Amino acid sequence: MSRIPATFERLARDQRKALIPYLTAGFPFADITPELMHAMVEAGADVIELGVPFSDPMADGPVIQKAGEKALTFGVGLAQVLDMVRAFRQRDTKTPVVLMGYANPVERYELAHGAGSFARDAAAAGVDGVLIVDYPPEECEAFAAQLKVHGLDLIFLLAPTSTDQRIQQVARIASGYVYYVSLKGVTGAGHLDTAAVEEALPRIRRHVKIPVGVGFGIRDAGTARAIGRVADAVVIGTKVIQVVEDQPREHVAVALSDFLQSIRTALDSNTP
Numbered sequence: 162m163s164r165i166p167a168t169f170e171r172l173a174r175d176q177r178k179a180l181i182p183y184l185t186a187g188f189p190f191a192d193i194t195p196e197l198m199h200a201m202v203e204a205g206a207d208v209i210e211l212g213v214p215f216s217d218p219m220a221d222g223p224v225i226q227k228a229g230e231k232a233l234t235f236g237v238g239l240a241q242v243l244d245m246v247r248a249f250r251q252r253d254t255k256t257p258v259v260l261m262g263y264a265n266p267v268e269r270y271e272l273a274h275g276a277g278s279f280a281r282d283a284a285a286a287g288v289d290g291v292l293i294v295d296y297p298p299e300e301c302e303a304f305a306a307q308l309k310v311h312g313l314d315l316i317f318l319l320a321p322t323s324t325d326q327r328i329q330q331v332a333r334i335a336s337g338y339v340y341y342v343s344l345k346g347v348t349g350a351g352h353l354d355t356a357a358v359e360e361a362l363p364r365i366r367r368h369v370k371i372p373v374g375v376g377f378g379i380r381d382a383g384t385a386r387a388i389g390r391v392a393d394a395v396v397i398g399t400k401v402i403q404v405v406e407d408q409p410r411e412h413v414a415v416a417l418s419d420f421l422q423s424i425r426t427a428l429d430s431n432t433p
Contacts, residue, residue: 162312163257163289163290163312163313163314163336163337164255164256164257164289165208165257165259165289165290165314165336165337165338166314166336166337168207168208168256168257169338169371169372169393169394172207172393173393175432176432176433177428177429177432178389178392178393178394178395178428178431179207179208179338179372179374179393179394179395180205180206180207180208180385180394180395180397180421180424180425180428181206181207181208181209181210181259181374181376181394181395181396181397182201182206182209182210182396182397182398182401182421183210183211183212183261183376183396183397183398183401183402184197184198184201184209184210184211184212184401184402184405185211185212185214185225185228185229185232185402186211186212186213186214186232186237186241186242186245187214187231187232187235187237187241187242187245188214188228188229188231188232188402188405188406189228189231189405189406189408189413190235190410190413191232191235191236191237193410193413193414194211194245194249195245195248195249196414197405197413197414197417198211198245198249198253198256198258199249199252199253200414200415200417200418200421201417201418201421202253202256203418204417204418204419204420204421204422204425205421205422205424205425206256206421206425207256207257207394208256208257208258208259208289208394209256209257209258209259210259210260210261210292210396210398211242211245211246211258211259211260211261212225212228212229212261212262212398213238213239213242213260213261213262213263213266214229214230214232214233214237214238214242214262215229215233215262215263215265215266216229216230216233217263217265218262218263218294219263219294219295220294220295220318222399224399224402224403224406225398225399225402227406228402228406238266239262239266239267239269239270239279240270242260243282243283243286243288244286246258246260246283246286246287246288247286247287249287250286250287254287257289257290257337258287258288258289258290259288259289259290259291259292259314259316259337260283260288260290260291260292261291261292261294262292262293262294263293263294263295264293264295264296267279267293270282277307279307280307280308280310280311280313281311283311283313284311284312284313288313289313289314289337290313290314290315290316290336290337291308291313291314291315291316292315292316292317292318292340293315294318298317298327298330298331298333298334298335299330301315301334302334305334309336314335314336314337314338315334315335315336315337316335316336316337316338316339316340317331317334317335317339317340318339318340318341318342319331319339319340319341319342319365319369320341320342321342321343321344321357321361323365325364325368328364328365328368328369329368331368331369332368332369332370335369335371336371337371337372338371338372338373338374338393338394339365339369339371339372339373339374340374340375340376340396341358341361341362341365341373341374341375341376341392342376342377343357343358343375343376343377343378343379343388344377344378353377353378353379353380353384353388355384355387355388355391358375358388358391358392359390359391362375362391362392372393372394373392373393373394374392374393374394374395374396375388375391375392375394375395375396376395376396376397376398377396377398377399379395379396379397379400380397380399380400381400381423381424382423382424382426382427383427385397385424385427385428386427386428386430386431389427389428389431390431395424395428397424400420401417401420401421404416404417404420405417
């Protein structure tokens with residue numbers, strides 16, 4: 162069983178909201194990812210989303226695209242990402258890790274290692290959940306079943322344009338949590354409208370009974386605090402990449418930790 166449900170149950174008991182930072186694996190340095198994952202946890206992260214580098218990331222904005230391109234030049238692919246999770250698990254056996262990416266690397270991995278190998282190897286490495294951007298719910302029931310056999314959650318995106326029918330489809334298959342994309346467009350785009358998010362979540366929760374995280378457009382403590390009042394989790398990706406992208410190696414973990422601590426403090430300020 163994945164670590165995700167227990168994490169959200171603990172947070173709910175404590176009346177706290179989950180902080181879920183996203184980091185592209187292998188960025189900004191090829192071998193720094195496990196170190197940064199530990200820094201995230203120490204700064205207050207509850208779940209880590211680890212991006213699998215891919216050459217054609219259609220839902221990613223320019224900041225995350227650039228991070229993925231750099232990781233690819235270092236030779237970081239899905240096999241290397243699983244190695245990073247294994248390294249992280251040597252010291253941390255509690256924090257959930259979600260792989261976020263696209264179908265192509267998963268399908269290439271299975272061509273190389275055999276049918277069903279991705280779910281098997283991800284679970285063995287210590288992964289808890291998978292979010293495949295271009296796997297729609299109506300086309301991946303078999304994949305969801307494979308993940309379930311190995312105790313992995315399948316996480317889906319919902320958007321302002323999602324119909325009730327799509328929300329119901331996601332609710333039927335999703336586990337762990339659902340990721341609500343608060344903006345139309347790619348990651349890092351636009352201005353976050355917290356009132357619109359607050360209006361959208363009740364419609365989603367009529368169908369979705371697992372936690373709902375909100376991401377895209379959360380850049381600072383103020384927006385995190387506002388979203389944390391209505392969502393079960395706050396997901397931050399583009400800003401995390403921006404925080405670390407130009408740092409010298411010896412300052413990367415410190416800069417990341419300082420930023421996430423400010424978000425954690427903001428989220429906890431909502432706790433009664």
